[in-house]
Amino acid sequence: MYSSLKSPSQLTRWKSSGGDPCGDSWEGIKCSGSSVTEINLSGLGLTGSMGYQLSSLTSVTRFDLSSNNLKGDIPYQLPPNAVNIDLSQNDFTGGVPYSISQMTDLQYLKLGHNQLKNQLSDMFGKLSKLKELDLSYNSLSGNLPQSFKSLSSLKKLNLENNQFSGPINVLVDLPLTDLNVENNQFTGWIPKELENINLETGGNSWSSGAAPPPPPGAKHHANRHPTNNGDGKSVKGGVAIAGIAMGVLVVIGVIITLFSRRKSSPSSNFLDEEMISQRRSFSPLASQELSQDLRADITKGFKELKSLDRCASVDIKSLQKSPSIGPKHSPYDLKRSYDENEFANRLNARRSTSLRATSYSLPDLQLATVNFATGRLLGEGSIGRVYRAKYADGKVLAVKKIDSSLFQGARSAEFAEIVSNISKLHHPNFAELVGYCSEQGHNMLIYEYFRNGSLHEFLHMSDDYSKPLTWNTRVRIALGTARAVEYLHEVCSPSLLHKNIKSSNILLDTELNPHLSDCGLATFHQRTSQNLGVGYNAPECTKPSAYTLKSDVYSFGVVMLELLTGRMPLDSSKPRPEQCLVRWATPQLHDIDALGKMVDPALRGLYPPKSLSRFADIIALCVQSEPEFRPPMSEVVQALVRLVQRSSINMRDDLGDSRRMDDYDY
Structure with a gap:
């Protein structure tokens, strides 16, 4: 943080490395024992940026960098x-960070007087303790998010001098005492429930006249008439919130939504296991899946993350003070060998999660895979083969059989650590570990099985009539995968490399949501001397040890290129200048005409041109040859979320650029 702030002299006693913020009484730091509890650097004329890794400050309750530059x-x-948290009166740009959605202890959030923009994500569902929210004097836009309804402790809300639009009905049931919504683009009627609070509403486009009564069955809120005095000052006359016209629109919207979902819900949307094996034609075509609106399609992608538990660090004591997830042992561990019971005991002793990985016996797995028959082989990678295990009760699992040569002798002890560490990783876009087997020299990881296979199969091994990947679906796959990588890089402590991001490691569930596999297995890739993924490796990765977080970002950019073009990273069947996807595509990513020619023909032109261009801009950032210029994954996630938000905001503009307006979701 000190370095990002350009090591200012006004931060007396601070050091860029070493030192004791508590014992040495650093400027603006308060402690409890040896834990930093407050950082108050308000009004010190600081410049630069805030830096990253602030999630390590787990004891900090007050964080004030207001009134700086x-x-x-x-x-x-x-x-x-x-x-x-007070970051007001600075020059911050970008959006409100989504990670705030997980800060359940937050009571005061002040981000006013900056240069923030974009829409607010639906990030407030867990902030029931928030008492004061100040977003004033920015350039935030769009409707107020529905999750504002969850702010059950909110007393003071400042939204003035932004570009918010739509109604403010979402605020009616909050315990507000002070509300300022002046100088925005709000419309509709001012709810009666807000009549007796300190209310500032001037400079908006409120509806005049009496509000019609609410539709039948709607929650009734008494009407009030506006007393628009025309001077842009506080309006405390009565106006109501709902109306017959709005009610009719809502009913029509519900009917349309239900009809659309009925059209898009049959099992033909999903790939059946037998369909894959028999290569039957798959319906619907790209143009037939368009009944799913993108905003509904990935709402869950940037609402509250379903299970974003903080990634537990490796237990330092149980792993002999290893600083990383890679296994390290004492000489005593290396010499011992373990039977199955001892293995399970070691595994359970290392675990710090309530979810227990199930122990599977070797005979059961042999039976379920027909003794690891070739016909059950799902794929083969640099660390082993993956088989489909099918049980009598219909349960199907994927079994990764790891090459025993990778353990170099200390198999059971080392494998226990690996299973323990992988079991700590939880994210809705991961392929979750459900079990393990370590018997008779065999070490296997058991995962949930995805009948739809991998993204690689969808993009490169299906004919044109069996691809359900519309543009909306591709954006959703990119966003979900980016969130998974972001979790490894910026939620886990210490940060974890993936080191093998590629389309064949992105598995798709029945709703075509992405699940990143091979998470937590970077220790194996560190040992393999072969290329970690032909066509996916960043230029700096001349050997496995050269891999960094930014190398993962590059690999993810290549996956986005696959989604955009439908091409493989390396394809010797193409003309020589087009064989390397990155080399061929990168110079064209900012050329609108060239971009239209390189997009996947399987899309049949059904995509919003502006959305495509923004998608290409993100790719260009990720696949830059210099790693220091590539963005962190959190910025990639935010850019993809902004892509979705802007596309939905500018729906008509995007559709206006196209010949077939009816074929678009947004």
């Missing part, structure tokens, strides 16, 4: 247990 985006990660 700080620039850049607000970091995705902030002190996770903060009660009071």
Whole structure:
């Protein structure tokens, strides 16, 4: 943080490395024992940016950098247990970071008087303790998110001098005492429920006249008439919130939504296991899946993350003080051998999660895979083969049989650590570990099985009539995968490399949501001397040890290129200048005409041109040859979320650029 702030002299006693913030009484730091609990650097004339890795400040409850000259985006990660955050009166740009959605202790959030923009994500569902929210004097736009309804402790809300639009009905049931919504683009009627609070509403486009009564069955809120005095000052006359016209629109919207979902819900949307094996034609075509609106399609992608538990660090004591997830042992561990019971005991002793990985016996797995028959082989990678295990009760699992040569002797002890560490990784876009087997020299990891296979199969091994990947689906796959990598890089502590991001490691469930596999197996890739993924490796990766977080970002950019073009990273069947996807595509990513020619023909032109261009811009950032210029994954996630938000905002503009307006979702 000190370095990002350009090592200012006003931060007396601070050091860029070493030192004791508590014992040495650093400027603006308060402690409890040896834990930093407050960082108050308000009004010190600081410049630069805030830096990253602020999620390590787990004891900080007050974080105040207000009234400085700080620039850049607000970091995705902030002190996770903060009660009071004040970043007001700076020059911050970008959006409000989504990680705030997980800060359940937050009571005061002040981001006013900056240069923030974009829409607010639906990030407030868990912030029931928030008492004061100040977003004033920015350039935030769009409707107020529905999750504002969850702010059950909110007393003071400042939204003035932004570009918010739509109604403010979402605020009616909050315990507000002060509300300022002046100088925005709000419309509709001012709810009666807000009549007796300190209310500032001037400079908007409120509806005049009496509000019609609410539709039948709707929650009734008494009407009030506006007393628009025309001077842009406080309006405290009565106006109501719902109307017959709005009610009719809602009913029509519900009917359309239900009809659309009925059209898109049959099992033909999903790939059946037998369909894959028999290569039957698959319906619907790209143009037939368009009944699913993108905003509904990936709402869950940037609402609250379903299970974003903080990634537990490796237990330092149980892993002989290893600083990383890679296994390290004492000489005593290396000499011992373990039977199955001892293995299970070691595994359970290392676990710090309530989810237990199930122990599977070797005979059971042999039976379920027909003794690992070739016909059950799902794929083969650099660390082993993956087989489909099918049980009598219909349960199907994927079994990764790891090459025993990778353990170099200390198999059971080392494998226990690996299973323990992988079991700590939980994210809705991961392929979750469900079990393990370590018997008779065999070491296997058991995962949930995805009948739809991998993204690689969808993009490169299906004919044109069996691809259900519309543009919307491709954006959703990119966003979900980016969130998974972001979790490894910026939520886990210490950060974890994936080192093998490629389309064949992105598995698709029945709704075509992505699940990143091979998470937590970087220790194996560190040992393999072969290329870690032909066509996916960043230029700096001349050997496995050269891999960094930014190398993962590059590999993810290549996957995005696959989604955009439908091409493989390396394809010797193409003309020589087009064989390397990155080399061929990169010079064209900012050329609108060239971009239209390189997009996957399987899309049949059914995509919003502006959305395609923004998608290409993100790719260009990720696949830059210099790693220091590639963005962190949190910024990639935010850019993809902004792509979705802007596309939905500018729906008509995007559709207007196209010949077939009816074929678009947004």
